[in-house]
Amino acid sequence: MAKRGCLGCSFPLVIGLLVVFLVLIVGGFVIGPLGQSMLGGLELPGWLTALSVDRPDPRLPAEAVFHIFGFPITNSIIGAWITIIFLVGVSYIITRRMKLVPGRLQAAFEFLIGWLYDLCVSAAGEKNGRRFFPLVTTIFLFVGFNAWLALLPGFGSITAHTAEGEVALIRAANTDINMPLALALTSFIFVEFYGLRTLGIHYLGKFLNFKEFFRAARQIFTGKLKAGASGLVTGAMTVFSGLLEGLSEFIRIVSLTFRLFGNMTAGEILLLVAAFLIPWLFAIPFYGLELLIGFIQAIIFGGLTLIFLTLAVEHHEEEAH
Amino acid sequence: MGGLESLGINMPTLLAQLINVAILFGLLYLVAYKPIMRMLDERSRRVKESMEQTEQIKQQAERAEEEAAKRITDASREGEEVVARAMRTGEEVRKEAQAQARQEAETLITRARAEIQQERNEAVGELRKEFADLTVMAAEKVIDRSLDKKAHRDIIDKVLKEAPTLKKE
Numbered sequence: 001m002a003k004r005g006c007l008g009c010s011f012p013l014v015i016g017l018l019v020v021f022l023v024l025i026v027g028g029f030v031i032g033p034l035g036q037s038m039l040g041g042l043e044l045p046g047w048l049t050a051l052s053v054d055r056p057d058p059r060l061p062a063e064a065v066f067h068i069f070g071f072p073i074t075n076s077i078i079g080a081w082i083t084i085i086f087l088v089g090v091s092y093i094i095t096r097r098m099k100l101v102p103g104r105l106q107a108a109f110e111f112l113i114g115w116l117y118d119l120c121v122s123a124a125g126e127k128n129g130r131r132f133f134p135l136v137t138t139i140f141l142f143v144g145f146n147a148w149l150a151l152l153p154g155f156g157s158i159t160a161h162t163a164e165g166e167v168a169l170i171r172a173a174n175t176d177i178n179m180p181l182a183l184a185l186t187s188f189i190f191v192e193f194y195g196l197r198t199l200g201i202h203y204l205g206k207f208l209n210f211k212e213f214f215r216a217a218r219q220i221f222t223g224k225l226k227a228g229a230s231g232l233v234t235g236a237m238t239v240f241s242g243l244l245e246g247l248s249e250f251i252r253i254v255s256l257t258f259r260l261f262g263n264m265t266a267g268e269i270l271l272l273v274a275a276f277l278i279p280w281l282f283a284i285p286f287y288g289l290e291l292l293i294g295f296i297q298a299i300i301f302g303g304l305t306l307i308f309l310t311l312a313v314e315h316h317e318e319e320a321h
Numbered sequence: 322m323g324g325l326e327s328l329g330i331n332m333p334t335l336l337a338q339l340i341n342v343a344i345l346f347g348l349l350y351l352v353a354y355k356p357i358m359r360m361l362d363e364r365s366r367r368v369k370e371s372m373e374q375t376e377q378i379k380q381q382a383e384r385a386e387e388e389a390a391k392r393i394t395d396a397s398r399e400g401e402e403v404v405a406r407a408m409r410t411g412e413e414v415r416k417e418a419q420a421q422a423r424q425e426a427e428t429l430i431t432r433a434r435a436e437i438q439q440e441r442n443e444a445v446g447e448l449r450k451e452f453a454d455l456t457v458m459a460a461e462k463v464i465d466r467s468l469d470k471k472a473h474r475d476i477i478d479k480v481l482k483e484a485p486t487l488k489k490e
Contacts, residue, residue: 061329074334080341087345091353098360100367113357134354138346173338177329182338186346 021281028280035278053279056272060265062176063167065160075168076176079155083146083173116140116302123303124310132309135190139183140302146173147264147294151287156268174264174297177257184256187305188249195312203312207246209238256304263297453477 029035032053064072094109102110116137121129149155150172158169173179195203205211216231267290274283457473 060327061331062334071333071337073337077334077337077341080338084341084345084348088348088352091349095352095356098356100360100364102360109353110357110361113353114361117358117361130358133358134346134350137354138342138349141349142342142345173341176334178331178334179338179341181330182335182342185339186342 024281025278028278028282032278032282033276053276056269056276058265058269058272060177062171062178063162065162065167065169074176074178075160075171076173076179079146079150079170080173080179082170083142083149086149087141087145113137119303120306123306124313128310128313131194132306135186135309136302136306139187139305140298143174143183143260143301144294144298146179147267147297148291150175150264150268151290151294156272172264172268174260175268177261180257180260180264181253183260183301184253187256187301187308188253191305191308191312192249194309198313199315207242207249209242210235212238252304252308256301260297260301263293267293449481453481 030039033055062074062076064074065078066073091109094106098106117129117133120133120136123129124132155170155172156168159166160169212231213235216228216235219228219231271283271286271290274286453474456477457470460473
């Protein structure tokens, strides 16, 4: 029997779905502020306007939901907890009974972890890749799944009554700047730690590079004035570039923090605004976009951390001799 | 500080999130990275092992094949040797038999010749005697007188000695 219909459904069903889809789109357009301003104050029954979405009121600081011993627990902390519980729970369920011949779930999880591991090894080499892999993977998983879980219903829509008024109970952790900052600080701490541990005191020589300067000064004192003078200039330049490099270590914290924070916050605001302007179905494509952006940010944050780690443990040219 | 406050940076939350990251790191290390790395290592070890085993088995098979080929060559060479030896032996046996046969024939011929010689001698002796008698008789008749028998015999013997054809051998 030849399959009739479209997309696996019979024609009446497809047509019905299309009609529902169109009605939802048009209805959203009509009751939303965008349609209202374009069509010019259409009189709508009250039950329909009640379905419109409130104007979004994004606030950058996360709101405290409750306090434990005077310690504010913000909704973004709760969001971080949920991500942590999700990641650890899933990992635990999957790795509780590991099999040499994996089932589907284990194979998928192993594929993800193995992919990140291969990434680390290909960037930092076999030995260092193995050392960096847990940190890079943790950052990747947290950033990615935090962004994806925030797309689920419940994030931002469940509210709690607090002293500050009605606030969202759960908020994606990376839309509160403390979380990106914490991640960037973690990345920074690990970078400096591995740099110091691998290269020892030489690691600091990358930033405080007086070697050439002093050698030139010695040359001047011993009488080689011409060589000493030119050496003094290049020495001063290496000192300056070393200081710049040291400064860039700290600038990394800022750039990592604000890249993640900006992208996540902008994504959330984009969804809120899309849902506000044309309620109901219009925001769906943006959810797809946010899925992609969450993944990209995870890759960027994890990848940059990996690159910084690799650069930190590399032997510098000047240290070679 | 007011700018940072309005961005939302505050110490307690930052501290809490740092602790959260540390907790996540530790827990994931325990429940995800360690078991999974162990499993991946184990698997790659197994794969390596099985590949080494395959290599070994392949080498073994090659060795066995070589051995079999060598054995076949050896066996065929041995077979050829056996056949050659058998042929040589056959030839020897044949030659021996021939030689023996020839020898026997020669012996037979020799003996026969000796017998013939003997018989001839006997015949000659007899003939001589008869001839002597005949001659004596004839001479008696001719000269008509009987000679002394002994004298006769001497004469005949003398004649016979001079006759070359009836010489005793």
